[in-house]
Amino acid sequence: MAQPSAAGELDAVRLENELLEQWKSEQAFDSSIQNRKDGAPFIFLEGPPTANGKPGIHHVVARTYKDLVCRWKTMEGFKVERKGGWDTHGLPVEIEVQKRLDLMSNEAIQQFGMDAFNQACRESVWTYEAAWREMTERMAYWVDLDNPYVTLDNNYVESCWWALKQMFDKGYLYRGHKVLPYCPQTGTSYSSHEVALGYKEVEEPSVYVKFKLTDEDASILAWTTTPWTLPGNVGLAVGPEVTYVRCRVKEAAGESWTGSGGADVGEELILAKDLMKEVLRHHVEIIEEFPGSTLVGRSYEPLFPDAVPRKDSMTAWTVLEADWVTTTDGTGVVHTAVMYGEDDYNLGMDAGLPAHHTVGMDGNFIEGTHPELDGIYVKDCDATIIGLLSAAGGSNGKGPKSGLLYREKEYSHDYPHCWRTDHPLLYYAMDSWFVRMTAVKERLLEFNDEVEWAPDWVGEGRFGEWLRNVKDWAISRERYWGTPLPVWRTEDGKMKCIGSIAELQEEVAKAVAAGIENPECPDDVDLHRPIVDGFTLLSDDGQPMHREPFVMDCWFDSGCASFAQWHHPFDGGEQFDASFPVDYICEGVDQTRGWFYTLLAVSTTVFDSKAYKRCLSLGLILDAEGKKMSKSRGNIVDPWDHFNREGADATRWYMVTAGAPWNPLKFDSNGVRETYAKMFLTLWNVYKFHADYAALDGFDPESSSSDPAQRPELDRWVLSRLNTVATEYHDGFVNWQFHKACRDLEDFIVNDLSNWYVRRSRRRLWDEAESGDKLACQHTLHEVLTTLCRLIAPVSPFMVDIIHRNLTGSAVHQSDWPLGIPGTIEGATADHWDEAAAKATASLPPHDPALEASMNLVRELAEAGRRVRIDNNRRQRLPCSKGFIVAGPDLSAFHDLLAEELNVEFIQVENDLDRFQRIELAPNFRALAPKARANVNDVANAIKSSEDPVGLLAEIDAGTATIMDIAIERSDVEVKRVEREGFAAQTVEVTHGETTSHVSLVLDMNDTPELLSKGMARDITRRVQARRKTLDLALEATIELEVWMENAPAMMAADEEWVATETRTAACVFHPKGASPPAGAERFEVDGTVVHFTVV
RNA sequence: GCGCGGGUGGCUUAGUCGGUUAGAGCACCCGGCUGAUAACCGGGAGGUCGCAGGUUCAAGUCCUGCCUCGCGCACCA
Secondary structure, three states: OOOOOOOOOOOHHHHHHHHHHHHHHHOHHHHHHHOOOOOOEOOEOOOOOEOOOOOOHHHHHHHHHHHHHHHHHHHOOOEOOOEEEEEOOOHHHHHHHHHHHOOOOHHHHHHHOHHHHHHHHHHHOOOOHHHHHHHHHHOOOOOEEEEEEEOOOHHHHHHHHHHHHHHHHOOOEEEEEEEEEEEOOOOEEOOHHHHHHHEEEEEEEEEEEEEEEOOOOOEEEEEEOOHHHHHHOOEEEEOOOOEEEEEEEOOOOOOOOOOOOOOOOOOEEEEEHHHHHHHOOOOEEEEEEEEHHHOOOOEEOOOOOOOOOOOOOOOOOEEEEOOOOOOOOOOOEEEEOHHHOHHHHHHHHHHOOOOOOOEOOOOEEOOOOOOOOOOOEHHHOHHHHHHHHHOOOOOOOOOOOOOOEEEEEEEEEEEEEOOOOOOEOEEEEEEEEEEOHHHHHHHHHHHHHHOEEEOHHHHHHHHHHHHHOOOOEEOEEOOOOOOEOOEEEOOOOOEEEOOOHHHHHHHHHHHHHOOOOOOOOOOOOOOOOOOHHHOOEEOOOOOEEEEOOOEEOHHHHHHOHHHHOOOOOOOOHHHHHOOOOEOEEEEEHHHOOOHHHHHHHHHHHHHOOOOEOEEEEEOOEEOOOOOEOOOOOOOOOOHHHHHOOOHHHHHHHHHHHOOOOOOOEEOOHHHHHHHHHHHHHHHHHHHHHHHHHHHHHOOOOOOOOOOHHHOOHHHHHHHHHHHHHHHHHHHHHHOOOHHHHHHHHHHHHHHHHHHHHHHHHHHHHHOOOOOHHHHHHHHHHHHHHHHHHHHHOOOOOOHHHHHHHHHHOOOHHHOOOOOOOHHHOOOOOOOOOOHHHHHHOOOOOOOOHHHHHHHHHHHHHHHHHHHHHHHOOOOOOOOEEEEEEEOOOOOHHHHHHHHHHHOEEEEEEEOOHHHHEEEEEEEOHHHHHHHHHHHHHHHHHHHHOOOOHHHHHHHHHHOOOEEOOEEOOHHHEEEEEEEOOOOOEEEEEEEEOOEEEEEEEEEOOOOOHHHHHHHHHHHHHHHHHHHHHHOOOOOOOOEEEEEEEEOOOOOOHHHHHHHHHHOOEEEEEEOOOOOOOOOOOEEEEEOOEEEEEEEO
16 A cells, blocks of 8 residues: 555656646645644744735745745644735835836826726736746745735725724824925835835035025035035024134135135135034134034025025024034034925924925926926936036025035935835925834834744844834825725814724715715725725714825735734634734845834734744845845846756755855855755655665565664664754754754765665665565665655655655655644644653654764774775775774674675774874863963973873873973873874774774785685676666676686686676676687776676 | 944855864865766865954954945934
């Protein structure tokens, strides 16, 4: 029944594609959850991607880690449901549609019709859904894409409304007028976490401008990097404590002065004393010094007299004081344009400056600002403004002959840009809605402390720092496609927040009853613009209320995912209660200010709870050169390149082993190939070795048995190694060290399993007769392979399922984790379970550390033997009569194995250590240093270079050894035994727990006729085998062999026979000396012997 | 500018409490081994451990400053 069939050649891509079909028809994903329906729940929450962009390799990375943990936990017995999700609202969608329909302004959209526009958005959302689905399925990310949560669904939106109403009722939601980063191209303001996405270094003209005082012939100098804000200037701010100077220009500027601006001799300028050197390009004399406070109240000439109406402001175009003014930049005087800077705005409101826009929402100067500027995009006006200022008398005609520009300087700094359109953002005063995050800061920090972050420094450092500086969340957008802000407002500011469709219907009915006309509001009313804009509600005092014309920041939508995915609180109450807060989320580190934050922000303000318990924050994906992958760079790696070449297994394994999950991953296509060749090919060949012989022999693991305790050392060794490696692997998973876990497991497969166990076991399976030894080997391979399959399954799910199915008849993804299934234990939760009970469910082979240590030594000795031969020029195939093992633990159980590996006739244990070894003493610095202090090096040298180490050691043991007045004790030195010169020997150092010992291997280099004959037989055999292979003969095919030799050792009959048997020769002829070989015979030469042979 | 994380042979990387020969893989060269795979084994070449100071008997490791890359922050006027 579970009898394996032969493996066949590996075609990873075909294998994976066929398996995908099988999984689909078996509903493997679904049953993997159903199998655990009684298990403790482990709650995963999928961060919703946007389906209107193509999935790239970085999505594969994130999905690998999501999938890995979910599969692992499932195997551990937990019930891990995985609802897919799609983020469907917001700017990315709108921009895509705007581009396609050529609607690059808000007017254009409104002309086109909001209704039609939103319909286009709704469709555009799914542009790449098929591509996402294909990628997701192909990489075997198991997630329920058939019942995903979708942020545009009415139910989802209704839950978001509900959440907003909770905030509203708690007083966290408020309407404000603030200066916000604003993008005129998209016509929307941004929240700080969106701004953070778009900082770019730019070089811009900065200008030093003269503000001519009205009552005397002097100008105050101020600096700005945004010349376009100058028409809006209505004030200057100085630090009251800062020392300013008034100085007079003594002589014209030097030749080196370039660029616009300047000053005449005799002109008087005012600026901070500290910044004179930095700013001034003229020789000046200081006329007076004074604190900023004496400047306060002075008035100056507006730069652009018609740009801002004074209205009733008493303080416009005067000097104000502000304590945040410093002398680190500029002139120590801050140009204040009320509407275009946060500080400016606050200062302006306090001081009563006129709040008047000189720039429209489209980013162009408003009519009436200045004839040369009106209607032009502000960022295109730098040169014009500089020109106007520089004219004689300046832009207002009241300045000095030299104009109002003192100096121009290119200035490079990081400036926020729109993360969608790449345009510079303008700080712009506007109406907006906020969530009062500052009110819950302490709670945010407390909840964050409870989250298990991987790596911890993202939580403590990066995210913690963000929370400690938390700002109120600007959640409204002047856009069309999104969750509408459910707040209705009267003209005089009375407000209602609607938290459900039912409530909306109720309010609409009320309004209709009061005679306000309204469209129908059915149960399935579409909760989008413009439908919701059409409803007019009634305030408690009988006034009409209109909806605030905003949509929500789309990050708010995804921040509601933990409950909105269940339509909480309207539906799915139990499901929500049982799954909040979630156990695990995993996204790129770029989500720190994105989803990681909004999830916590929403859960804190709505539920006063954290939203997730564990968060794996992944590093950025870079290209092979270490550059960020981006469409514009054209260095995006298409996952299909690898899915179709090395397969998803290798791609996933590569990603996990390439580095720690939180480190930036340099994605190297070669690395995927290497992983395929090393890890998966090796695994397949080990499996093939087992399966092919198992099929041949009709091996059935269930109908035969082999007591592990009775198996040969080699078997018990590999099983113990498996135990050790599996345990460490599991610990790695627990500690998020997936990379280390997988690297070690790969090393086990390649080194221990393939290169030692299988290599050493090959002949055991060639035996055609049934034997206990063969059975032991088959059972061992069976156990090792099935356990490996289960360990690898969460990371790379394909090949191991094929192997597991063929070996056991069951799917690996329905099987149990070899280290136990805590999820099935009575009373277990995702966080706690009975450790002892969990251990009892583990299924690992016996652990035998002593055996592992011995085998380790054996392997070292085998390697030492090869070194000895190379050092002594003795070819590997020529046997030695004796090999001596000097010192070390008892290895008699491995003598046969060693003899074969070393190609010696006989292993002898040498008890007289001094026959082949001598002693070396090495200083133990750690012990010596405290005693010898500064002399430690001299003492150490004396010990190292001792002429008579044996004598010295004897003195030390007798307690009479003294070097440089320091008594040397046994613990001050390490005794090393090394091979004596003149022998064909090598010494290896082995550590057995605390103690290290030195074991030497000595080979007897003397030849005998028997040895020479044997060696020659092996050489001939090896050449004939190679010939068989090139002739592509079947394994069981027999041949006819003829051999001619010159200058050869005499061949023993037994050796000639051995050649015949090994090479499956029916008729073997060794021609006598002197016979000449036919032309075309194979020829080779070894140690002076020339051999010809023919194979027929 | 401030904060975090890096910088180790051509490439990728390990390096614990500071301990004296800085370890591995890929690639390269030489040799060996193989009815064993795209393999394996041995050896070799290749390193100013970003730079400069400092602490120490001893620094890749600790301290200070600087350079550089990445990420994050922002009241930058």
